[in-house]
Amino acid sequence: MSFEPPTDRRYLESHEWAAPAEADGRVRIGITDFAQDELGDVVFVELPDEGETIEAGEEFGVIESIKAVSDLYAPVSGEVVAVNETLFDSPELVNDDPFGEGWMLEVETEAESDDLLSAEEYEKQIA
Template sequence: MSSIPDELSYTKEHEWVAGLDDGLTVTVGVTAFAAEQLGDVVFVQVPEVGTNVEAGDAVGEVESTKSVSDIYAPVGGEIVETNQAVVDDPSLVNSDPYGEGWLFRVRVEGEPEDLLSAAEYTTLTSGES
């Protein structure tokens, strides 16, 4: 069973969102569950800083040995920072999905919708694994 930290919010697309409570800038990554499903991640494409995105937009890619998945913006806003370390070393998504493997930060505009709590995400993933 992969870890699902309580303090984070989640999406149905297996991304996590940190920092919602502060209301300004959130950090986004893929969950440990997603990383395990993907296998070894070999390529990460993050959005460009300064891009304005809407919730649900495909903004990047995570590619593993066997498959490729889109990364979606979980909230609308402006991309203010991306993680160059994970672009240089995509295996960080596997080794530390909630830490060093973060993907990008968004300055949130408007109210985030449809995010899941840790408990809700646990229910979602227990049906899929």
């Protein structure tokens, strides 16, 4: 199966993505199509609360599927300004639309991490 990551975002080697959100200075975070496919059916997502601070490269939550429990890592540092609460009742959105409706957080951030991969670099990693 071929996974083509969108080019409008940057990626962590651990399969999280960061994309500019609609509001300036905000970044939306989620996991990739490759990651959700590897996990299988997502049954639970644990995310930080609005107002909490996350650090690039550090764990910010947990995702659980029928196959595994995995930590989620922050692609950027900043304050959580929005949480996709729909995922608490419908975690399968991560499987159905990981780059869209399955987003997890919006973070107010100062700068993007230098450790993030381009879509092309990420695609090479998962090939």
